[in-house]
Amino acid sequence: MTRVRCRQKVCPLNERGTCSAVEIELDRDGECMTAEESVEEELKEELVEAELEDKWEEEDEDWDEEE
Secondary structure (H helix, E strand, O other), X not given: OOOOEXXXXXXXXXXXXXXXXXXXXXXXXXXXXXXXXXHHHHHHHHHHHHHHHHHHHHHHHHXXXXX
8 A cells, every 4th residue: 555645734634644545636736635625524524513512502401491
């Protein structure tokens, strides 16, 4: 398996300096586009999780009000 060095320190695919992505997409300048997509996906997941947490908290409050 080929290993690709990762220079993106904040990329979730960076595992101790090596990229863990199955496929890597580079732009014309040789910059990694996979890292940007991964960060965007991670932010979307965090947003969804936060929305779910808010929903659960609202439901908990509704239960507390009924008692």
